[in-house]
Amino acid sequence: MTSLDQRQETEDAEPGGYAAARLRLLHENAEDGRARRQALATLTDSWLAELFDAAAAPRGVALVAVGGYGRGELSPRSDLDLLLLHDGRAEPRAIAAVADRVWYPVWDLGLDLDHSVRTPDEARKTAGEDLKVHLGLLDARHVAGDLGLTTALRSTVFADWRNQAPKRLPALHDLCVERAERHGELQFLLEPDLKEARGGLRDATALRAVAASWLADAPRAGLDEARRTLLDVRDALHLATGRATDRLALQEQDQVAAHLGLLDADALLRQVYEAARTLAYAGDVTWREVQRVLRARSLRPRLRAVFGAGRGAPERTPLADGVVEQEGEAVLARTARPERDAVLPLRAAAAAAQAALPLSPHAVRRLATACPPLPTTWPAEAREELVTLLGAGRPTVEVWEALEAGGLVTRLLPDWERVRCRPQRNAVHTWTVDRHLVETAVRAAALTRRVSRPDLLLVAALLHDLGKGWPGDHSVAGEIIVRDVAARIGFDATDVATLATVVRHHLLLVETATRRDLDDPATVRGVADAVRDIATLELLHALTEADALATGPAAWSAWRASLVDDLAARVAAALSGAEPPEPEEAAALTAEQERLAVEAYRTAGPVLTLRTRHEGEPGDAEADAQAPVGVELLVAVPDQPGVLPAVAGVLAMHRLTVRTAEFRGTEIPGELRTAPDVPRDVASGGARAGDATAVLVLDWRVSAAYGSLPQATRLRADLVRALDGSLDIRGRLAERDAAYPRRKGLSVPPPRVRVAPAASHSATVIEVRAQDAPGLLHRLGQALENAGVRVRSAHASTLGANAVDAFYVTGPDGGPLAPDVASALASELERTLG
Secondary structure, three states: OOHHHHHHHHOOOOOOOHHHHHHHHHHOOOOOHHHHHHHHHHHHHHHHHHHHHHOOOOOOEEEEEOHHHHOOOOOOOOOEEEEEEEOOOOOHHHHHHHHHHHHHHHHHOOOOEEEEEEOHHHHHHHHHHOHHHHHHHOOOEEEEEOHHHHHHHHHHHHHHHHHOHHHHHHHHHHHHHHHHHHHOEHHHOOOOEOOOOEOOHHHHHHHHHHHHOOOOOOOOOOHHHHHHHHHHHHHHHHHHHOOOOOEOOHHHHHHHHHHOOOOOHHHHHHHHHHHHHHHHHHHHHHHHHHHHHHHHHHHHHHHHHHHOOOOOOOOEEEEEOOEEEEOOEEEEOOOOOHHHOOOHHHHHHHHHHHOOOOEOHHHHHHHHHHOOOOOOOOOHHHHHHHHHHHOOOOHHHHHHHHHHHOOHHHHHOHHHHHOOOOOOOOOOOOOOHHHHHHHHHHHHHOOHHHOOOHHHHHHHHHHOOHHHHOOOOHHHHHHHHHHHHHHHHOOOHHHHHHHHHHHHOOOHHHHHHHHOOOOOHHHHHHHHHHHOOHHHHHHHHHHHHHHHHHHOHHHOOHHHHHHHHHHHHHHHHHHOOOOOOOHHHOOOOOHHHHHHHHHHHHHOOOEEEEEEOOOOOOOOHHHHHHOOOOEEEEEEEEOOOOHHHHHHHHHHHOOEEEEEEEEEEEEOOHHHOOOOOOOOOOOOOOOOHHHOOEEEEEEEEEEEOOOOOOOHHHHHHHHHHHHHOOOOHHHHHHHHHHHOOOOOOOOOOOOEEEEOOOOOOOOEEEEEEEEOOOOHHHHHHHHHHHOOOEEEEEEEEEEOOEEEEEEEEEOOOOOOOOHHHHHHHHHHHHHHHO
């Protein structure tokens, strides 16, 4: 039993005693935590004021509460942080006597006391030397004695804080970073320190200090409530343990939860994590703003010297339709209309993540309040933007946190609420369930070159543990959930089935590899029967690695990786055998494609149409959701060298993103080669030269990176110039890249180019998987042209930010390339992309 408890028992019969009143307040009062803390501070103020008055202090002396006590936030076992302030005119012995009359009764009760005796000048000097002292004085509150002395000190302390902010705030930020590295992140720890960990009470105090500087301010939404939550939990922890502790140990969590009226320890941790997440995000936003303001202040004198006193508007660089960069953040463009654009939250988030920029909190608030909800089945653009966001790698985390803070994640994915801030009581796991899912997507982004469907890999990574929000086997529950979620996101039935299989069996490879005999044919056959095809096996293999890496250091090792790789190779061998059909032989020309091909042949020049999908057809909500994003671009060009890089280059010049591309040659039927209106003296070099009858047909889906689509006549004019060599595409693209240099900081997997074995009998198939970028298809086409090979057909897809392209190429003899030539070509393409 502590001395305080002993004193409380002896004073129980004295209703007016501080100890007895304190005991009743803590154990019998039914008020909530905030009211109890304030009541305890008020009670303590009265008691200390009585002690001070009884000490007969001379004039020019004041008793001041600082720190947490100064804020009126006394937890049951909080220490008392007191300053005896005097003006220096009284005898030192008199001041010492007053201190003794106040300090000793506090010690006698067993209360922790942090005390000091200083003049205002001494307090100011100490604050200037010790940042923590200065922070404590910012919360100074008068308790007893000379009020004017306390008021003057507060004014001086705040003035010094504001004047010294450019030096003090970076030092305070360094303290916060150091503390986070030492104590970890409160929102993920199973035994968190409520005060010291990142997102804890110390950070809340730091945010108050930043606000007091008048330099920047924290986002206010939910901040006070988060702080009160952590204080309430600390109060309950003090009452449950009888100790002044801030560490929420495992063995005490059930008792603390019961004291707060919560269901169990998981409910307690989830509440703590949500509060910590709010504080941590507010800290990130606030410190970013502090750095921006300080940077602007340091630049302003130099800019004024160069340009005069006037200051222009901040530079705004386009990122996506409705999204621009301004002062190091992704913000909404002035032309953005969020009230009419349900996809804008995802587009803004994807653009921010791909540019490795934070998403402005002001933009998040506007998106959350103004944007309409997405339809039940998402449009294709929304699905593409989600995949792009997930494929950005590490920058995805910060942007996702911004969406979480604005309540946008659960609006987009209602099932997310069940795993949000959900703890995982397994020492192997580093993160909460929701953060683990985001981390898995981050890890999966580095593995997208290994799979033919990077979009499915990224979405599976994000959704694979959603079943942990439901009772029972989370893999079984997850399969049911992902079928519904994937259908709402807009995937077709085949993709939904694939995602369901991957989620249902996301633990299959690692569990089988580490627990079964791989030499037993039944082991391999069992996995093959569950997986069913090579593409799904690719996804499962990559997800297994990403999931383990995102779990924690103990979940993945070279040994586990080698076992899983071995099992995947054996299953792939068991599944192989059937040759896939060649895509260029999959379908005949449509009527529109045939019409354009004939017109290109007759006019000996390129023709094209640019039209919105389903133009002139009745709307079909399901078809709209499933169809690729963008508009359809049909191009027919007489067969000649350089068509692919020319068309791709013109599109890149006009800032058109290629979503899908089909490129193949066709022979004009004999009955269509002549007509009364076809001139007989067509200039040489076109389709009629040498009686050539081949026409190249390109059927592409494109979308504007931002702004409106160009006119078809403008595209055709530039294409004519590109084909005759009068348009310097390479130079124009280089000029644009120089004006808007590529950002550094976004780490993406290296490109992967390989020769697909046995993919075609009549051509060599070159598969390219790379990060999508303006002009990528132009560079690939030009490299193939320079290599002297003929592109018989091409099939390109942009899945989020990933380009997945296949080129069917032949040599001068019209047949497949020799193996060594094909391998060299693949290596050259990788160097081109690198």
